[in-house]
Amino acid sequence: MRLFRPFIPSLAMLLMASSGASAQGVLIDKSEVRFISKQLGVNVEGRFRKWKANVDFRPRDLRHSKADFEIDVGSIDLASEESETEVRRPRWFDAMKFPIATFRSTAVKDLGGDRYQVDGRLTLKGTVRDVAIPIEMKKDAAGNSVAAGEFTIKRLDFNIGDGQWSDPTVVADEVVVRMRMVLPRAG
Amino acid sequence: MTQLHYTGTAKTLHWTAAVLIVCGFSLGLFMTRLEISPDKLRLYALHKWIGITVFLITVARVAWRATHPAPPPLPSMPDWQKRASRAAHWFLLALMVIIPISGWIYSSATGVSVVYLGVIPLPDLVGKDRESAKALLILHKTLNYTLAAVVTVHVAAALKHHFVDHDGVMARMLPGR
Numbered sequence: 001m002r003l004f005r006p007f008i009p010s011l012a013m014l015l016m017a018s019s020g021a022s023a024q025g026v027l028i029d030k031s032e033v034r035f036i037s038k039q040l041g042v043n044v045e046g047r048f049r050k051w052k053a054n055v056d057f058r059p060r061d062l063r064h065s066k067a068d069f070e071i072d073v074g075s076i077d078l079a080s081e082e083s084e085t086e087v088r089r090p091r092w093f094d095a096m097k098f099p100i101a102t103f104r105s106t107a108v109k110d111l112g113g114d115r116y117q118v119d120g121r122l123t124l125k126g127t128v129r130d131v132a133i134p135i136e137m138k139k140d141a142a143g144n145s146v147a148a149g150e151f152t153i154k155r156l157d158f159n160i161g162d163g164q165w166s167d168p169t170v171v172a173d174e175v176v177v178r179m180r181m182v183l184p185r186a187g
Numbered sequence: 188m189t190q191l192h193y194t195g196t197a198k199t200l201h202w203t204a205a206v207l208i209v210c211g212f213s214l215g216l217f218m219t220r221l222e223i224s225p226d227k228l229r230l231y232a233l234h235k236w237i238g239i240t241v242f243l244i245t246v247a248r249v250a251w252r253a254t255h256p257a258p259p260p261l262p263s264m265p266d267w268q269k270r271a272s273r274a275a276h277w278f279l280l281a282l283m284v285i286i287p288i289s290g291w292i293y294s295s296a297t298g299v300s301v302v303y304l305g306v307i308p309l310p311d312l313v314g315k316d317r318e319s320a321k322a323l324l325i326l327h328k329t330l331n332y333t334l335a336a337v338v339t340v341h342v343a344a345a346l347k348h349h350f351v352d353h354d355g356v357m358a359r360m361l362p363g364r
Contacts, residue, residue: 040232041305045298045315077317079297086223170225 026053027144030182033071037155038172050075057145057183059137062108067118067181069103091162098125114138118149124158133179145183152176191258192359196251201360204244204283208338211237212331232305235294239303242287245280258359275341282334288312289327296320 034047050072058065074095078084088095105120111134118133135149154173155161161171193201211234218230257276260269291312294301298315302308313319348356 039228039299042232042302043300043308077315079299080320082223164225167225170228 025184026055027182027184028053030144032178032180033069034178034180036176036178038174040170044079046076046078048072048075049077053181055147055181055183057108057137057147059110062110062116065105065108067103067105067108067120071101071103072099073101073124074099087161091165092160094125101125103131122153124153125160127158129153129157135179140182143185145185147181147183148179150176150178193258194251194255197248197255197257198360198362200244200248200251204241204248207237207241207244208283208334211241212335215331232302235290235301236304238287238290239301239309241283245283249280261354261356263354272344275337275344279334279337279341282330282337286327286330286334289323289330293320293323293327296323 028051031053032047033051034045037044037046048071052070054066054068056064056066073093074088076084076087076093078087087093090097101122101124103120103122105118107119109117109119111117114137116135116137118135120131120133122129122131131151131153133149133151135147138146138148140146152174155171155175156166156168156173165171192198214230214234214237218227218234221227221230260272264272291301291309295311295313296316296319300308300311345357345360348354349358
């Protein structure tokens with residue numbers, strides 16, 4: 001499940017080595033994919049326990065930067081085992097038929113300062129939508145780059161939670177996804 | 188025999204809390220047995236609101252009691268009964284404060300915030316964590332069964348005063364005077 005890409009200095013990175021901190025791979029144990037949904041107006045927090053990332057962040061070469069994710073939707077962590085079992089069912093994620101949600105970046109844009117925007121395609125329960133994830137890059141105490149970003153999706157766009165669960169006053173349509181990726185220090 | 192009554196405020200708070208505790212306790216037993224559904228979520232929300240209300244009422248009762256002393260125990264009562272009733276009353280009040288807080292912490296540990304009456308968001312007391320949630324649920328249940336046991340003794344003692352001893356102790360908490 002865990003994907004630690006060996007550090008392979010690319011030609012571009014050798015050229016850029018002195019001018020910018022590039023980062024590859026993701027320190028999975030320090031990173032997280034969380035989400036906040038609203039039930040009856042109350043924030044409910046969850047996360048995915050299993051996911052893979054292929055991130056290559058090059059601040060000086062955004063055209064060759066990328067961020068791809070594969071999320072095991074069955075690994076969802078919710079309030080209780082009962083709700084986890086429920087949301088794996090066909091009317092929610094249908095985890096048997098669509099076990100993996102993917103995000104593939106199509107472009108990384110510089111928003112100035114430490115801010116960037118990652119555009120990409122999110123495939124969830126067989127539905128594809130374009131999403132834009134604004135992120136902020138920071139350094140943690142160990143010198144790793146930390147990319148923090150959040151974006152909002154509408155669950156009903158992906159037919160997640162239908163039938164008696166389609167009422168957005170019970171479970172809100174909007175779900176905020178928060179990602180925190182810790183990228184190892186380059187070199 | 189005439190006995191000093193509790194104040195009207197103390198009576199109102201006592202009986203409101205009593206009704207809410209019976210409702211909240213029964214609802215807790217009922218809702219946890221339901222299959223997950225939107226109605227189940229609504230009942231959980233209601234259960235939490237009842238609990239927070241009991242907490243608030245209890246704080247108000249303690250504050251009221253600090254400024255309006257309870258009627259003194261009957262001089263004719265044996266000492267052990269005076270001590271036991273005093274201990275039971277404070278234990279009940281303590282449980283009525285601790286149990287809602289244990290439920291609130293449990294809810295936080297499951298990652299579900301509490302929004303009182305759907306309007307007032309309460310802060311999460313702990314972070315989401317499955318293992319602590321399981322332990323806190325056991326704590327919440329244990330405290331509730333303890334409360335049920337003490338309430339049973341409390342009610343039995345009151346009824347004994349009323350129907351066996353005819354000493355007016357229970358009447359002090361009944362409406363009218």
